[in-house]
Amino acid sequence: MEEFVNEAYIPSQLVNSSSSDACTVKYYCYLIELKQDYGDPIGVRDIVLAVTTELDPEVASTKFDMCVVEGGNLLVTLRQVESIDLSPHVVQRCRRFQTTLFRILLHNDDNVSDEFCLGDSPQIDYLLLPATTPHQRLSNSYVDWKSVCSVPFSSLDQCDCRYYPNPMWTKNGLVCSCKLQNCVVKSFHNGSIYVIDGIVDLNANSRQRSGGKRPLTYKEHLKNNYGIQLHFENQALLDGRSLFKVKNYLFKCRQKKQNGSMSMIPAKLPPEVCSIIMSPVSVSTIYSFAFVPSIMHRLESLLIASGLKKMLLDHCMPKDIPVFKLLKAITTKECQEDYDCESLGTLGASFLKYAATQQLFKTNQNLREGALTQLRNNIISNAALFTFGSSQKLVVLFFP
Incomplete structure (x- = not known):
């Protein structure tokens, strides 16, 4: 395998599909390490910045704080790590990942696209990729390639999962329930995009939490308010959250005194009204990328x-x-x-x-x-x- 310096780090589906790419591009990699000093049930994950031109040493070792909540900061540290050689096909997959993710976070747009405007100068060519956790870096790459391959999602992808044997019906068709554990979906009952971080022990016949005298079931709620008749009412519900709100965290801190992700609206969603956009991708990864524009x-x-x-x-x-x-x-x-x-x-x-x-x-x-x-x-x-x-x-x- 001549396309990659770290071929053992690249998933087999990328290796096989890029074997015909003759030329590679060298990317200098910098690990953007994120550390919270505020309480939040959702932790942050590091991010890899890959650029084709090596950064100035002072910039490459910068460190600064961002005010996320009143009295709580996010410490950002940049350090250079091992460079990688990527084939055009892999670069395209990386760009598709970050373009899709930023469309979702910044514009609430679920369009999967390869469009990526870099201008005319190759000196500003860069990639922003999810990083692996520290314990994974002992035997693996700094880049979380599994998340990079989360888009575009295909229900036809084979799954060797042993822990979630029961498939579930979604707008994408019948998929393994493991693909719904960490993903991004669009719900067609209201057109909103949600981040899914698990499956709950409820189904469409379960009653919603409400202050009313007789709370409606999820099935009744969808039928009465959206005219949707569920066909797989015994399927377990997805535990979803509304999208993280991207803010400018470089302003002098005037944030309200609340946890950064607590303002997200929780939702329990029947799988059959959901279309999977990205899978697998963790909630922590999505949350961390919400800070990227400020960084x-x-x-x-x-x-x-x-x-x-x-x-x-x-x-x-x-x-x-x-x-x-x-x-x-x-x-x-x-x-x-x-x-x-x-x-x-x-x-x-x-x-x-x-x-x-x-x-x-x-x-x-x-x-x-x-x-x-x-x-x-x-x-x-x-x-x-x-x-x-x-x-x-x-x-x-x-x-x-």
Whole structure:
């Protein structure tokens, strides 16, 4: 097997289907380690960032907090791990996984698609993949390939399951109940997408929990409210949750005092009204990917600051200035981050003005004070600095 550096880590279905791919692409892998310091019944899972261009060492070892709830943060740590070579077919499967997952989380869209806009530059080509648990990494890859292969779901896939012998009827047809233990489904009684994390000891004839005098059964509820007549009422119900709400966790913390996933609405769903979108994929994986937009925004900002540092190294800039210090210097208070350039006002208000004033005075000694002031403002205004930064290609698109 020549396509992969770590061929033992790739599932057999990917190995067999990509044997005809002659060329591979090297991806530098970085483990995004997530650690909660707040109480939540759902734990987080690490994520693998794979890019075709090696990151700056300062960015590759970054560490920061995100405010998830009032008084509770999520610690994010980035560290480089072993790189991998992937064939075009495997890359396509990876992109399909992350595109489908982000469509679900960001747009409540269950469309399975290979569309993935990376722009014109191959330097920003990246993959975001679920990571294996720490104990699995002793004998396996950092990438959870089983979850990557969760989309597109096919009821025709063979199952060697020994623990869930009874198949269940779904909108996809008859499937092994093991495929419903950890999956994402769309319920056709209300069009909503749910994350399933198990099967409960209830069926359609069980009564719903309600404050009314006579709670309806699940079968009666679907018939009375949606006109749906169940045909397999003795099947066990699926234990579902509504989708996680994706937020900007980089704002100064103003979150309500509640657990991050507790606001999700629970639901008990008959399998026959559900269409499986992804399986198997754990609730923790879906929950963790809800933080990815905020994480990638921070990494994008650090990459911009890193690019600025490299550009300025040829102009007598001390090499020991941290990238984060530069990021802080170019972040305004209006960004509402937990850091900004206010504490570095001397850098902009004094040093920059002094340097521009000195240069203008040397080259335009015959001009009056008002004209020199206007020239200086034209150089150091926010609009002028933005135009200059754009001309130096400091703005990058890292997250679609």
